Amino acid sequence: MTLLVVGSTAFDTIETPHGNAERCLGGSSTYFGLAARLFTPVRLVSVVGEDFPKEHQQLLSQRDIDLAGLEIQPGKTFTWHGRYSADMNSRETLDVQLNTFGDFQPQVPAGYRDTPYVFLANGAPATQMSVVEQMTAPRFVVADTMDLWIDNERDGLLALLRRIDGVIVNDSEVKQLTGKSNLISAGRAALELGPKLVIVKKGEHGCFVFSNYFHYALPAYPTEQVVDPTGAGDSFAGGFMGFLANCDQITLANMQRAVAYGTVTASMTVEGFGVGRLADTSRTDVERRYAELMQFVSGV
Amino acid sequence: MTLLVVGSTAFDTIETPHGNAERCLGGSSTYFGLAARLFTPVRLVSVVGEDFPKEHQQLLSQRDIDLAGLEIQPGKTFTWHGRYSADMNSRETLDVQLNTFGDFQPQVPAGYRDTPYVFLANGAPATQMSVVEQMTAPRFVVADTMDLWIDNERDGLLALLRRIDGVIVNDSEVKQLTGKSNLISAGRAALELGPKLVIVKKGEHGCFVFSNYFHYALPAYPTEQVVDPTGAGDSFAGGFMGFLANCDQITLANMQRAVAYGTVTASMTVEGFGVGRLADTSRTDVERRYAELMQFVSGV
Numbered sequence: 222m223t224l225l226v227v228g229s230t231a232f233d234t235i236e237t238p239h240g241n242a243e244r245c246l247g248g249s250s251t252y253f254g255l256a257a258r259l260f261t262p263v264r265l266v267s268v269v270g271e272d273f274p275k276e277h278q279q280l281l282s283q284r285d286i287d288l289a290g291l292e293i294q295p296g297k298t299f300t301w302h303g304r305y306s307a308d309m310n311s312r313e314t315l316d317v318q319l320n321t322f323g324d325f326q327p328q329v330p331a332g333y334r335d336t337p338y339v340f341l342a343n344g345a346p347a348t349q350m351s352v353v354e355q356m357t358a359p360r361f362v363v364a365d366t367m368d369l370w371i372d373n374e375r376d377g378l379l380a381l382l383r384r385i386d387g388v389i390v391n392d393s394e395v396k397q398l399t400g401k402s403n404l405i406s407a408g409r410a411a412l413e414l415g416p417k418l419v420i421v422k423k424g425e426h427g428c429f430v431f432s433n434y435f436h437y438a439l440p441a442y443p444t445e446q447v448v449d450p451t452g453a454g455d456s457f458a459g460g461f462m463g464f465l466a467n468c469d470q471i472t473l474a475n476m477q478r479a480v481a482y483g484t485v486t487a488s489m490t491v492e493g494f495g496v497g498r499l500a501d502t503s504r505t506d507v508e509r510r511y512a513e514l515m516q517f518v519s520g521v
Numbered sequence: 522m523t524l525l526v527v528g529s530t531a532f533d534t535i536e537t538p539h540g541n542a543e544r545c546l547g548g549s550s551t552y553f554g555l556a557a558r559l560f561t562p563v564r565l566v567s568v569v570g571e572d573f574p575k576e577h578q579q580l581l582s583q584r585d586i587d588l589a590g591l592e593i594q595p596g597k598t599f600t601w602h603g604r605y606s607a608d609m610n611s612r613e614t615l616d617v618q619l620n621t622f623g624d625f626q627p628q629v630p631a632g633y634r635d636t637p638y639v640f641l642a643n644g645a646p647a648t649q650m651s652v653v654e655q656m657t658a659p660r661f662v663v664a665d666t667m668d669l670w671i672d673n674e675r676d677g678l679l680a681l682l683r684r685i686d687g688v689i690v691n692d693s694e695v696k697q698l699t700g701k702s703n704l705i706s707a708g709r710a711a712l713e714l715g716p717k718l719v720i721v722k723k724g725e726h727g728c729f730v731f732s733n734y735f736h737y738a739l740p741a742y743p744t745e746q747v748v749d750p751t752g753a754g755d756s757f758a759g760g761f762m763g764f765l766a767n768c769d770q771i772t773l774a775n776m777q778r779a780v781a782y783g784t785v786t787a788s789m790t791v792e793g794f795g796v797g798r799l800a801d802t803s804r805t806d807v808e809r810r811y812a813e814l815m816q817f818v819s820g821v
Contacts (some may be wrong), residue, residue, distance in 0.1 A: 238702075307702070308702060402607070402608060403744075403745050403746075403747060404725065405743040405745045406745045406746065409745075421683075423726065425704065426723065426726035427728075427738075427740070428727075429740075429743075430820075435820055435821040436743060436817055437817065437818075438740035438743070438817055438818055440726075440727070440729075440740070441739070443705040443729075443736060444705065445703050445705045445706045445709075446703075447703060473820070474820075476821040517736055517737065517738055518737075518738055518818065520730075520735055520737040520773070520774075520777040521773035
């Protein structure tokens, strides 16, 4: 089944201990789409400026990502410039220019409105809700969010959480959202806010999955070559949603497999700067690494 | 088979966000012994002062811990006073009085020297080595260490690592030991220093196990009631070594099960102040929680 993502498209300038990259193709919808397309066709709703090059559009459309929902607006594309700490567990934003993304009011094209699987990348809860309201037959809707919205748009976020099926957050966000300092308590409390599924990302420590039916922990894929963590979270979400949309059966076993596929696509992303490594990944690469991850968690 | 532990016995004064406890029974050999005795008889080599009460000795000896190797020296018992941060992921030492432990030169009693399973709790590498040299038939020797020895006694520590079977360290220690900032690279590099087994503890994030034959990741038991993390690492080591000594077959599958039992005993410890919860734990409690942990990692 098809999968819709609504989120940002950006130029990223990235500094890590392994080097720098200038004006790479980035943004949440891009990372998500390039991960999800490994499993299923992707429909993208986003916005760029007139400076967004044809080559980037080609890179995406050649990889099963439908760009009919990519608006090109007068002005410039969203840019972000960040620097990672020595251990790459934290980052500092040196510059952000929202440009055309600043006024983004996503319009889901008529032909996209019946898409059953929907991912709402990080954005204002009101904007995310406006997307939900445009969908005519949503089967499984998952959202990302961040500290800014948890603090400043809590009511809107809580309303969204009551309308959607799942939320993907990181460990500090789920604690902030629920006011619980213990991660297990926080995950359980988040379920009570509405979503049937709460996925808590812990970066290099993997993720926890909370539902009313099962709790599940998965470590990160044990890569030795982390060069740029940018986009890992959106790539995780892309692998997760892409796998689920492809099998089109929301069972506990499929959700569990989907979390492992998300872990694999995130591990691909962090091994290169920007989307480079992820864009070059094949489904065969994914399956090989999935088998390695299963070995890593099952041991002997 | 029997199991020997050599380490500290202490009075701990502990401050956590959940409350305070004064002059609790503590020390590495105590936590280790109370976890390991759930699986196998334990022989303890340690030192206390004349102020060490009979009740503490009774608590240990009533739980299958042989105290023939507990020296009582003139003077006072080792005391430690620490305070945990709000999230309990770091702690500050407010006061340490080594007292009788400061001059501890462990003498393994003659009747203990043929013990096949040996755990060298954190201590100076030269002291740990002196224990290895007293053993007549060691089958499986594992050591703990810390940043102080990695920095200041590196040669002694490297010599020890070439003599023993396994090492249990935390994530920052294995990076410091090997000079690798990636945890997977660090674990692999530590194997090259000699031990056949490297267990990297990541606190609430569980642990990684590195050997030349398999790599394995296990999350922590998902407890919601962490009240005092003191002794979690030694309790992990106790569960791990106790299970292995009991089954007395060092296979990959048994090492993997042993890691899960260590995870369970550590989770018991952190649910109470000091050794209280661990001392009250039964083998039935352990087996119930082991089954829950296996469910947590296998999902549906």
